[in-house]
Amino acid sequence: MTDDTGAGPRVTRLLLQDFRSWATLDLAPRAAVVALVGENGAGKTNLIEAISLFAPGRGLRRADFAAMARHGAPGFTVSLTIEGVYGSHRLGTATTRAGEGRTRICRIDGAPASSPAAFGEHVRLVWLTPDLDALFRGPAGDRRRFLDRLVLAVDAEHGARVSALERALRTRNRLLEEDGEPRWLDAVEREAAELGVAVAAARRETVGRLDGLVAETQDPASPFPFARLGLEGEIDDLVASLPAVDAEDRYRALLREGRGRDRAAGRTLTGPQASDLAVRHGPKDIPAHLASTGEQKALLVGLVLAHARLVATMTGIAPLVLLDEVAAHLDPRRRAALYDELLRLAGQVWLTGADRGLFDELANRADIVAVGDGRATPLGA
Amino acid sequence: MARGVAGPEIERLIQLLARLPGLGPRSARRASLALLQKREGLLVPLAEAMRVAAERVVVCSTCGNVDTSDPCAVCADPSRDPSILVVVEDVSDLWALERAGALHVRYHVLGGVLSALDGIGPEQLDIAGLIARAQDPAVREVIVALPATVDGQTTAHYLTEALAELPVSVTRLAHGVPVGGELDYLDEGTLSAALKRRTAV
Ligand SMILES: [Zn+2]
Numbered sequence: 001m002t003d004d005t006g007a008g009p010r011v012t013r014l015l016l017q018d019f020r021s022w023a024t025l026d027l028a029p030r031a032a033v034v035a036l037v038g039e040n041g042a043g044k045t046n047l048i049e050a051i052s053l054f055a056p057g058r059g060l061r062r063a064d065f066a067a068m069a070r071h072g073a074p075g076f077t078v079s080l081t082i083e084g085v086y087g088s089h090r091l092g093t094a095t096t097r098a099g100e101g102r103t104r105i106c107r108i109d110g111a112p113a114s115s116p117a118a119f120g121e122h123v124r125l126v127w128l129t130p131d132l133d134a135l136f137r138g139p140a141g142d143r144r145r146f147l148d149r150l151v152l153a154v155d156a157e158h159g160a161r162v163s164a165l166e167r168a169l170r171t172r173n174r175l176l177e178e179d180g181e182p183r184w185l186d187a188v189e190r191e192a193a194e195l196g197v198a199v200a201a202a203r204r205e206t207v208g209r210l211d212g213l214v215a216e217t218q219d220p221a222s223p224f225p226f227a228r229l230g231l232e233g234e235i236d237d238l239v240a241s242l243p244a245v246d247a248e249d250r251y252r253a254l255l256r257e258g259r260g261r262d263r264a265a266g267r268t269l270t271g272p273q274a275s276d277l278a279v280r281h282g283p284k285d286i287p288a289h290l291a292s293t294g295e296q297k298a299l300l301v302g303l304v305l306a307h308a309r310l311v312a313t314m315t316g317i318a319p320l321v322l323l324d325e326v327a328a329h330l331d332p333r334r335r336a337a338l339y340d341e342l343l344r345l346a347g348q349v350w351l352t353g354a355d356r357g358l359f360d361e362l363a364n365r366a367d368i369v370a371v372g373d374g375r376a377t378p379l380g381a
Numbered sequence: 382m383a384r385g386v387a388g389p390e391i392e393r394l395i396q397l398l399a400r401l402p403g404l405g406p407r408s409a410r411r412a413s414l415a416l417l418q419k420r421e422g423l424l425v426p427l428a429e430a431m432r433v434a435a436e437r438v439v440v441c442s443t444c445g446n447v448d449t450s451d452p453c454a455v456c457a458d459p460s461r462d463p464s465i466l467v468v469v470e471d472v473s474d475l476w477a478l479e480r481a482g483a484l485h486v487r488y489h490v491l492g493g494v495l496s497a498l499d500g501i502g503p504e505q506l507d508i509a510g511l512i513a514r515a516q517d518p519a520v521r522e523v524i525v526a527l528p529a530t531v532d533g534q535t536t537a538h539y540l541t542e543a544l545a546e547l548p549v550s551v552t553r554l555a556h557g558v559p560v561g562g563e564l565d566y567l568d569e570g571t572l573s574a575a576l577k578r579r580t581a582v
Contacts, residue, residue, distance in 0.1 A: 167498070167531045174497040181503060184495060187538035191531055 007032070008318025008347035009084030009123055011051065018073035020046035027376050031367040033342055035351045035359040037379075038371035044352040047371065048127070048322045050078045051350065053093050055125040056117060056152055056159050060322065065095050065104055082122055084317075089122050120156050124311050124347075127322035128304045133329075136279055136288035136296050143277040150307055151206040154314045158202050162272075165199050168192040169268045172255070176263040185259070192271070193252035199272040200231075200239040200247075207231055207277070209314070214306045218282065223334040224302030224341070225295060226282035233275030279303070297329050305341055318346035327351060327358045336361045391417065443514070445490030445507055447472050455479070455487060462486050464521040466514060468540065470494055470528060478526065483573035489514060494527060494536040506536075508543060515547050522550050524579055529554075552579040 010032065016025040021043040036044040045061075049068075052060040059068075069076045075095040082089050092107040093116065106113040108122070135142055151158045171188045174180070211229040218226040231240075234254070238247040254270050255262075262268050279288040281299060288299055304321070312318040321342070327335055339362050342349045351366075353359060356379075359368055368379045387395075391413060399409035416424040434449070441453035448454055455461070455475075465486040469475050475488045491506045515523055525540055527533040541551045554575040 164531050168535070171497045171531065171535065178497070180497060183542050184497070184503060184535075184539055186542060187495070188497070188535045190538045191535045194534075195531075 007084070008312065008345075009082045009320070010348040011080050011320065011350075012083045012088070013079075013081035014047070014051065015077070015079040016047070016050055017077040018070040019050050019076040019078055020068055020070060021374065022046060022050075023070060023374060025376055027369065027378075029348075029367045029369070029378075031365070033339070033349045033351065033362060033366035035353065035362060035366050035368050036371050036376070037353055037356045037359065037368060040354060042372045043374070044371045045129075045324055047376070048324060048350050048352060051080065051320065052125055052127055052322060053078055054080060054091055054116075054119045054123050056120070056156065057149075060127045060129055060324070069095060080123070084122075086122075091119055091122060093119075117156055120315075122317075124153055124315055124317045124319035125322065126153060126304060126308045126311060126319045127324070128300065128326055129324040132300060133297065135300060136291075140276040143279075144273070144275060147203055147207070147277040150210065151202050153307070153311045153319065154206055154209075155202055158199075161195060161199050161202065165192065165195040165272065168195055169271065169273060173262070173267055176259060177266070186256075189252055189255045192255060192268075193248045196235055196251055196271045197239060197244055197248045200233075200235045200275065201244060203272070203275070204231060204236065204239055206310075210303075210306060210310050213310050213313070214282075214303075217306070217309075220283070222302070223337045224298050224305070225284070225291075227288065227299050227303050227306075228280040228282050228285075229303075230278040230280075231275055232278045233272070234270050235272055236275050294329075294331070298334060301326060301330070301338060305345070308345055308347060312346055320347050321345060321349040323349065323351050325352055325354075327353045328355070332361075339365070443510075444475075444488050445472065445492060445510075446475055446488065460485065463517075463519040465524060466511075466520055466522070467524045467526050468511060469526050470533070474526065478576070481573050481576070483576040491527075491536070494530075494532045495539060496532045499532075503539070508540070511540070512543060512547075515544055515549050520549055522552060524552050524554070524576070526554050526576070554579055 011029060011034075014025065014027045014029075016022040019025075025047070027047075036047060038044050049059050049061055049063075058065065074097040077092065077094040079090060079092040082091060090107075090109050092105075094105045096103055096105065104116075106116050106118065108118060113119070132142075132146065135146060148158065148162055168188055168191050172185065172192055175185050175188060207229050214226050214229070235247075235251055238250050242250060251271065255268070258268070258270055279299065280286065281288050281291045281295060284291065288296060291299065301323075304323075308319050308321050323342075327338070330338060335358070342351075343365060351359070356368065356370075359366065362368070370377045370379050394416075395406070395409050395413045398404055398412050399406045401409075404412065416427065437449040438447060439449065439451045440447055441451050441456055443452045443456045446453040446455055450457065462485055465484065467475075467478060467484065467486055467488045468491060469478065469488055470491055470493060472490055475490055478484070478488070489507070489511045491508070491511070493501050493506055495501060495503065495506070511523075514520065523540075523544055525537045527537050537553060544551050
């Protein structure tokens with residue numbers, strides 16, 4: 001395949017201590033695809049959640065770090081050995097109880113890392129979890145969060161920008177509520193406008209690249225229908241049609257004009273926090289939420305795989321791909337096609353499933369690991 | 382805290398030292414022991430230096446700096462360029478900029494940044510003092526050296542507007558000062574570079 005840029009980084013060892021259901025785990029996978037098989041509640045998702053902690057944020061469950069330590073344990077430790085073209089590196093993250101609070105520790109090759117962002121030098125992550133099944137027909141907020149994670153995987157600054165914008169808008173809402181000094185309101189709207197346009201521009205850039213990549217690589221024979229992507233929102237239209245400086249001025253004017261309305265609403269109604277990711281089923285040319293449930297799932301899988309290729313292209317690091325309970329929802333034809341696609345990706349893929357039979361088509365091409373009773377046992381492939 | 386191994390006088394010393402930035406109970410204990418073991422060489426001179434500092438410390442009524450004279454040594458220094466004022470959040474930022482030594486100018490300590498969410502408004506900051514000082518005809522440029530956080534930058538926008546009617550140019554530190562980075566934590570090279578690449582707003 002042309003998008004194959006050579007073997008990406010692989011996890012060659014995963015060590016857990018006191019992480020969720022796991023007292024200890026020492027797993028040394030060898031293959032490019034690792035399938036975890038076990039009953040519900042066996043700890044499969046916990047295992048890939050541990051890997052997801054090496055991405056910016058709070059992992060694939062968006063949970064509190066305090067909730068991740070095993071019941072009764074003071075903290076947890078997760079350690080990954082990553083092997084790639086740049087050799088072998090050990091990444092570690094842990095929480096400890098120091099004083100009253102918990103502190104998170106990050107280490108790379110045994111030395112303290114300044115922040116979790118430093119892991120981005122060695123590993124990138126992309127994941128798909130069952131809670132995204134309703135993404136296309138659910139609330140716009142879920143799609144925005146999905147979108148911002150797509151951006152974050154290629155643009156490490158995006159998370160800081162999004163949280164700064166949130167703080168600026170919360171400040172504005174507070175000032176509106178408390179009838180704050182107009183000059184102060186002007187100042188915070190100026191800041192919100194700069195941040196809002198930066199957030200919208202970063203989203204537009206990633207969505208444009210992803211849509212381009214999907215269009216370029218669409219294969220009419222693929223059981224994963226291609227998606228067409230766009231952004232819907234007042235600020236997205238501004239950013240699409242104006243230079244950044246003019247878009248900032250225009251957004252600032254919209255904020256000023258909207259003060260009365262926003263004061264009454266108790267929140268800011270215009271801006272990136274009101275945008276939506278619009279996804280269409282490409283071959284049928286209909287909005288994704290009108291497609292069948294099976295088609296929506298296939299669209300989403302296709303989108304995540306395209307994103308993995310985009311991350312590889314843009315960052316030079318093929319991401320680890322974590323697919324939680326994805327195989328079970330696909331018919332056998334799509335499942336076989338999925339495995340073929342996964343094996344063509346440059347990065348390592350981790351799959352979970354309740355039934356070993358789901359992974360029959362991967363026989364001899366993947367590490368199959370049985371998970372249960374607090375243990376992970378590699379099965380003969 | 383666990384019951385101390387020492388008498389109440391020494392425990393009090395440890396507890397006070399533990400309140401210092403960068404020290405915790407463990408390091409305060411270690412520091413106390415070092416002081417007590419070097420009674421003549423360290424503890425007595427330190428106590429004397431602290432007594433004198435406590436007696437003489439004043440906040441400069443011009444710029445907000447902390448010193449033993451009012452106006453402070455920086456404000457009183459006639460060799461400094463009177464045409465530039467640098468606005469900082471805290472005294473620690475003033476000291477950090479002085480350490481960097483990039484500019485031989487005077488400062489204005491705001492005493493915080495605007496934060497509606499933390500209940501800090503314009504009246505809690507020394508903005509009136511800044512405007513009064515910027516009206517001095519000798520002042521030509523005000524450099525706003527506030528953190529690159531939302532609150533810091535909002536305050537910078539506010540000051541830019543507040544100073545707009547005066548014949549001074551308002552400039553900002555060049556980008557490259559990390560988001561959320563406080564001046565005090567920046568190394569001197571980064572600080573000098575940010576000051577030299579300041580931009581008009
Ligand atoms: Zn002074």
